[in-house]
Amino acid sequence: MEGEKDDTAWKKVILEALPENLQIIINKIPLSFAKSLEEIRIREERPLMIFSSGRSYCIKQDGTPSLSPKGAYIVTRQDTKRMLQRISNYSIYAVEEELRNGYITLKGGYRVGVAGKAVLDDGKIKTLKYISSFNIRISREVVGSASKIMHYITSGTEVYHTLILSPPQMGKTTLIRDIARQLSDGFPGFTGVKVGIVDERSEIAGCFQGVPQNRVGFQTDVMDACPKAIGIMMMIRAMSPAVIITDEVGKAEDADAIEEALNAGIKIITTAHSGDIEDASRRPVLSKLLEKRIFQRILVLGNSLGVGTVEKIYDGYTMKNILMDPVR
Amino acid sequence: MMSIKIICSVIIVVCSTIIGFRAANRYVLRIRQIRALQLAFAQLESEIISYSTFLPEAVKKISGVVQEDIGVLFNEFADRLIDKSGDSVSEAWQESLRVCKKYLHINSEEIEILTAFGGVLGASDKESQRSYFEILQNQLKNQEKQAEAACSKYQNMYKSLGLLGGLTIVILLF
Numbered sequence: 001m002e003g004e005k006d007d008t009a010w011k012k013v014i015l016e017a018l019p020e021n022l023q024i025i026i027n028k029i030p031l032s033f034a035k036s037l038e039e040i041r042i043r044e045e046r047p048l049m050i051f052s053s054g055r056s057y058c059i060k061q062d063g064t065p066s067l068s069p070k071g072a073y074i075v076t077r078q079d080t081k082r083m084l085q086r087i088s089n090y091s092i093y094a095v096e097e098e099l100r101n102g103y104i105t106l107k108g109g110y111r112v113g114v115a116g117k118a119v120l121d122d123g124k125i126k127t128l129k130y131i132s133s134f135n136i137r138i139s140r141e142v143v144g145s146a147s148k149i150m151h152y153i154t155s156g157t158e159v160y161h162t163l164i165l166s167p168p169q170m171g172k173t174t175l176i177r178d179i180a181r182q183l184s185d186g187f188p189g190f191t192g193v194k195v196g197i198v199d200e201r202s203e204i205a206g207c208f209q210g211v212p213q214n215r216v217g218f219q220t221d222v223m224d225a226c227p228k229a230i231g232i233m234m235m236i237r238a239m240s241p242a243v244i245i246t247d248e249v250g251k252a253e254d255a256d257a258i259e260e261a262l263n264a265g266i267k268i269i270t271t272a273h274s275g276d277i278e279d280a281s282r283r284p285v286l287s288k289l290l291e292k293r294i295f296q297r298i299l300v301l302g303n304s305l306g307v308g309t310v311e312k313i314y315d316g317y318t319m320k321n322i323l324m325d326p327v328r
Numbered sequence: 329m330m331s332i333k334i335i336c337s338v339i340i341v342v343c344s345t346i347i348g349f350r351a352a353n354r355y356v357l358r359i360r361q362i363r364a365l366q367l368a369f370a371q372l373e374s375e376i377i378s379y380s381t382f383l384p385e386a387v388k389k390i391s392g393v394v395q396e397d398i399g400v401l402f403n404e405f406a407d408r409l410i411d412k413s414g415d416s417v418s419e420a421w422q423e424s425l426r427v428c429k430k431y432l433h434i435n436s437e438e439i440e441i442l443t444a445f446g447g448v449l450g451a452s453d454k455e456s457q458r459s460y461f462e463i464l465q466n467q468l469k470n471q472e473k474q475a476e477a478a479c480s481k482y483q484n485m486y487k488s489l490g491l492l493g494g495l496t497i498v499i500l501l502f
Contacts, residue, residue, distance in 0.1 A: 016412060081416075082416065085416055085417065086412060089382045089383065089384065090382070090383040090384060090409055090417050090450045091376075091380075091381075091382045091383045091450050092450060092451055092452055092453065093376055093377075093380065093450065093452065093453055093454045093457050094376075094380040094381070094382055094383075096453050096454070126453075127453055
């Protein structure tokens, strides 16, 4: 893996989202934990916690992480009130839509998940009130994470329809983000093509006010926070992408939209939550796609060399593994 | 001697007339500022409801196009929000009102109305924001009427008082 986004870049944006007293505490967290920080969890009247290197820690007033809640800093109502003001930029009315989806995106593409009391209107969610839980997700872009597999999913000027299967938190979003970037910018032996990303959960491009905060390529268009099926159709109609990239296909209408794109001659690269091909063949929607032999390449991610290891690459027609050894 | 008396008299009358005019003018300024506030909040409402502009940017935008003194108030408010110094909207607004007091000719009733509005600005969905803006504009309209009544009652009074007061002093002295 080549460059990693400057590790302290997240600090500046994330800290600004926190009320001042919490900023001080988070700043004191030892570097060893801060480097692999994945989540900061703020829950009213409960200990301040972080999720780092796969484990949850409670944070004390002086910044030391601990596995036990004893002595941890307890988040107050004032903290959560101020936090909501900051992350909404003092404008609840402007983030209504995002609240309805359960998260607010900060500058830099970082997402803050929120939980509270749902206010319903005619059976549908109108907004959230009494927001008492926040989950600041610190996603890290890894530029170059797809370098070793790009020539498996392309052939000359052609891009293969690709499905990436991965268990949760195995780096599939990081991988397709870099795939998007490399297809768009081009890489040695491949001239860049127009890429369209349908980013239903704003995780791939991390758009802030419509502008991707992660590097996704200069020939890339992003449909942010848009349901996949609709987004794909919109892109087909007017954006003329050569490739459409989207995350976590699972619904019947997603599969239909994918077939529409295929009919329009557009290549599809997508992902699914699954451990391996056998597991995927048991899922209703995925199995249909696999049966129709729609995907030319199927990648399986795992952990053997660390997070983001590509364990196997199957040829979609022969269902044979063409990868010699796992790469990362 | 005579000429000195005349010069002094003129100075005294002119000064007291100016004082009278300034007292009268405060009523005019109060009306002007109330109207400027009405316009400013109408524009703010539009930014919020129609364009979903974030509050700090919306306030900053308006500070540039509204009448001077009110512009200073909104600019102060915008800077505090942009700064993210940790204040809530309400705190930032109150501080701005406090700091800009010397430029404001609105009275304590108006300040109270504005302070109360600071407590709800930006803190709810569009429908609610629209209602709060409507209430605010109605309150300001009432204040405008009151201010106009006060103005017509006292404006001329203070102007005359200034002139007559000055003449009285001159007569008593000399």
